[in-house]
Amino acid sequence: xxxxxxxxxxxxxxxxxxxxxxxxxxxxxxxxxxxxxxxxxxxxxxxxxxxxxxxxxxxxxxxxxxxxxxxxxxxxxxxxxxxxxxxxxxxxxxxxxxxxxxxxxxxxxxxxxxxxx
Amino acid sequence: xxxxxxxxxxxxxxxxxxxxxxxxxxxxxxxxxxxxxxxxxxxxxxxxxxxxxxxxxxxxxxxxxxxxxxxxxxxxxxxxxxxxxxxxxxxxxxxxxxxxxxxxxxxxxxxxxxx
Numbered sequence: 001x002x003x004x005x006x007x008x009x010x011x012x013x014x015x016x017x018x019x020x021x022x023x024x025x026x027x028x029x030x031x032x033x034x035x036x037x038x039x040x041x042x043x044x045x046x047x048x049x050x051x052x053x054x055x056x057x058x059x060x061x062x063x064x065x066x067x068x069x070x071x072x073x074x075x076x077x078x079x080x081x082x083x084x085x086x087x088x089x090x091x092x093x094x095x096x097x098x099x100x101x102x103x104x105x106x107x108x109x110x111x112x113x114x115x116x117x
Numbered sequence: 118x119x120x121x122x123x124x125x126x127x128x129x130x131x132x133x134x135x136x137x138x139x140x141x142x143x144x145x146x147x148x149x150x151x152x153x154x155x156x157x158x159x160x161x162x163x164x165x166x167x168x169x170x171x172x173x174x175x176x177x178x179x180x181x182x183x184x185x186x187x188x189x190x191x192x193x194x195x196x197x198x199x200x201x202x203x204x205x206x207x208x209x210x211x212x213x214x215x216x217x218x219x220x221x222x223x224x225x226x227x228x229x230x231x232x
Contacts, residue, residue: 042223090160092161106163108153110160
């Protein structure tokens with residue numbers, strides 16, 4: 001069974017441009033999480049989608065946005081790129097406990113390394 | 118504020134020695150708890166998880182963790198580390214706060230192995 005796949009693996013953009021990162025969850029998973037892992041800052045929660053809706057959002061500016069498609073894959077868009085947006089962006093998927101609170105464990109992709117120059 | 122704390126930024130242990138990585142959380146109710154490992158340049162791999170029941174959980178690669186409600190802790194242990202265990206380890210929490218619940222990560226502990 002395929003795991004979480006992210007594309008591209010590496011992305012180089014110039015300041016002010018837009019970046020689009022993609023994520024395909026594990027088959028059967030409806031939840032997709034996005035995290036930013038900048039050097040020395042750990043994993044910072046960006047966005048959570050489930051069943052096509054944004055369920056929660058981290059403390060990031062509006063130029064970080066995304067969406068989830070009917071097949072549960074997801075895009076993360078970063079507009080007006082800044083140098084400090086350079087980071088590893090990790091996508092994870094999970095399935096919700098149906099009828100209960102909380103998620104099963106999250107499975108992570110290998111990440112997209114975004115470099116802004 | 119709700120948080121996950123990994124107090125040790127970097128730990129070095131000798132190969133064959135025992136290991137304990139600390140994790141504390143501050144949430145009202147018992148959350149779901151996880152430990153992940155990240156090798157350089159890679160994504161995260163789940164080592165183990167605690168949802169309920171037995172407070173000592175076994176994971177992959179010989180790791181185990183013990184949930185202690187009284188201390189709000191979920192420390193990761195391994196009796197004898199191998200050079201391949203060198204990586205970054207993240208404790209994570211799902212606070213179980215309803216439909217807006219999200220998985221929150223600690224800042225990570227980098228483990229180095231001394232030959």
